Amino acid sequence: MLTYISEYDSALGKIYLASNEKALIGLWFENQKYFESTIQNECIEKDTPVLIRTKEWLDVYFDHKEPDFIPEISFEGTPFQKKVWNELLKIPYGKTITYMDIAKKLGISSARAVGQAVGRNPISIIVPCHRVIGANHKITGYAGGIDKKIALLEIEGYDLTILK
Known part of the structure; x- marks a missing residue:
């Protein structure tokens, strides 16, 4: 199966997109940790319908508005990772x-396991791992960099003063 790739120039830097023939499989900031982790096939640079739709979503998002749609996505990961990533989709704009809140929702006691899965999220921003914070309401790691995590929360109008 082919993988289609494209680029998007955002206010926070270059973003790379990847899709299969039907769904988005990756969205990463340039030089992000685990960058292109889901790309295992031959790549063709082409704006497919799902990549065009993803760019439309990003246009709305970077205009400081909540998109009212999500492009078709497909997760490539372990069953546990997929459970965590689906929980991320439920976090409101x-x-x-917290990582522990997600762990409790999944019926487990390991915030660390959740953190590892969150860190490997292959579809940044749309699957909002930037909305996950530490137990003490501290901004913790983000594969794209803490500066980008803070900027994404600011785009969403999040009151950063409540974080420690």
Whole structure:
């Protein structure tokens, strides 16, 4: 199966997109940790319908508005990672949740396991791992960099003063 790739120039830097024939499989900031982790096939640079739709989503988002749609996505990861990533999709725009909160929702006691899965999220921004914070309401790691995590929360109008 072919992988289609494209680029998007955002206010926070270059973003790379990847899709299969039907769905988005990757969205990474340039030089992000685990960059292109889901690309295992031959790549063709082409704006497919799902990549065009993803760019439309990003246009709305970077205009400081909540998109009212999500492009078709497909997760490539372990069953546990997929459970965590699906929980990320439930975090409301402009809100945060802790790693432990997600662990509790999944019926496990390991915030660390959740953190590892969150860190490997292959579809940044749309699958909002930037909305996950530490137990003490501290901004913790982000594969794209803490500066980008803070900027994404600011775009969503999140009150950063409540974070420690």
